[in-house]
Amino acid sequence: MLSRVADSLYWMSRYMERTDGILRTLKINYASSQDDIQEFSWKPVLQIFTFLNEEEANALAHDSRGVLEYMVVGKDNPNSVLNIVTQARENGRSVQDHITKEMWQCLNDFYHAVRDERLAEQLQKDDPITLLDNLLRFGLLYCGTTDVTMARGEGNSFINIGKYLERAIQSADILDVKFSDVYYDVNREADTTYWKYFLMSISGYELYLKTYRGGFEAKNVVEQVVLNDKFPRSLVYSINRVHRYFERIKSERNASDFNQIDFMIGKFKSKVQFSTSNSIVQEGLHNFLNESKTGLYDIGTALGKSYFGYS
Template identity: 80%
Template sequence: MLSRVADSLYWMSRYMERTDGILRMLKINYASSQDDVQAFSWKPVLKIFTFLNDEEASALAHNTRGVLQYMVIDKDNPNSVLNMVTLARENGRSVQDHITKEMWQCLNDFYHTVRQEKLAEWLQKDDPITILDMLIKHGVLYFGTTDITMARGEGNSFINIGKYIERAIQSADILDVKFSDSNYDMDEAKDTTYWKYLLLSISGYELYLKTYRGGFEARNVVGQVILNDHFPRSVIYSVNRLHRYFERLKNERNVNDFNQVDFMIGKLKSKVKFSTPETIFQEGLHQFLTETKNDLYVIGKTLSQNYFSYT
């Protein structure tokens, strides 16, 4: 496969995964903002998904409709849903011969939906949950269509590699920012709604209730989001799948490049797999998450240099 094609498939997938994460986070946090209008702040969401500095984020933190406009349709926000979907579509258009017709249709439909002029009016006046749900469903349709129509070749591997790198970074970022509210104190008491909305934002609330019967505890939340291989958005689940799809790229022509990236993924996989909540807390949750994200960034950069001909 041409490096240009692999690059486009990889970034198309990363942009779509990021879009899904942004929309789910916006939906759950909007619901949370309605429960506690005065105390609620959008600053954690802005910190995770935008490039705003502290002063800019603070100025926008209590303007719910303003945040929704900025995060969904603002052309000046490089991480807005509009810009992410546009970039994904551009990458998909450049490799139409390597994706299915159904996938292209999903990308195109999503693009035209998020570009509707009425979207700004709906976000400002109507119930945002309805709008966000509509956009989330477009993403779900894309992921499902990709899964059932894409041939299991190199292209599919690059799509999944991009998807799981992005997902692992997102989960680590969300956990890091949420725990920074309590200065990473595992024993600080938080009310049920705090943990509930954190888990809902990454679709982990129902699994948590089924796994842990004793109520909400910081240790259990960390255990699920980092170490639970049955949770599709956990760090270990994403790293395991990243390793699985990368191993499919091995061939006799790229042994050295493959071994370099494979070693890096395997090292990260072992570090996460053989951790426990206790060892993570001993090391320091912030340090563990920061190192994990840095490892993922380096894996992505090395993958780009070895497979996409980046200098």
């Protein structure tokens, strides 16, 4: 497979996964803002998903509708849903021969939905939850369509590597920002609704209730989001899937590059798998998450140099 094609498939998938994460976070945080109108702040969301400086983030922090418009259809925001879906579609368009017609249709439909000129006005006047749900369905349709129509070859492997690498970075980033609010102290008391909404934003609320019976505890939240291999958005689940799909692109032509990156993924995977919630707390949660994000970015950089022709 040409490096240009692999690059486009990889980034198409990363952009679509990022879009899903942003929309889920916006939906749950908007619901949370309606429960706590006085004290709710959008600053953590802006810190995770935008490049705004402190002053710009503070100006938007208490304007729910303004944040939604900026994050969904903001043309000046490079990480808005509009711009990310546009990037995903451009990558998909450049490799139409390597994806299915159904996948292209999903990308195209999503693109036209977020470019609808009425969307900005609807975000200001209508129910945002309904609008965000509708946009989420486009992403879910894309994921399902990719899974049932894409041939299980190199292209599918690069798509899944991008998807799960992006998901791992998001989970580490969101967990890092959420725990910064309680100063990374897992024993610090936090409102039950705080952890509830956080878990809902990453679709982990129901699994948490089934796994832990003693209410919401910060240490259990860390354990689920980092170490639970049954949780599809956990760090360990995501890196296991990155490793699985990376092993499928091994060939004699790229043995040295493959071995180097395989070692990096294996090293990161072992660090996470052989951690416990207690060892993570002892090491320092912020330090652990920072090192995790650095490791994931390093894997992405190595993929770029070895497989996509980046200098």
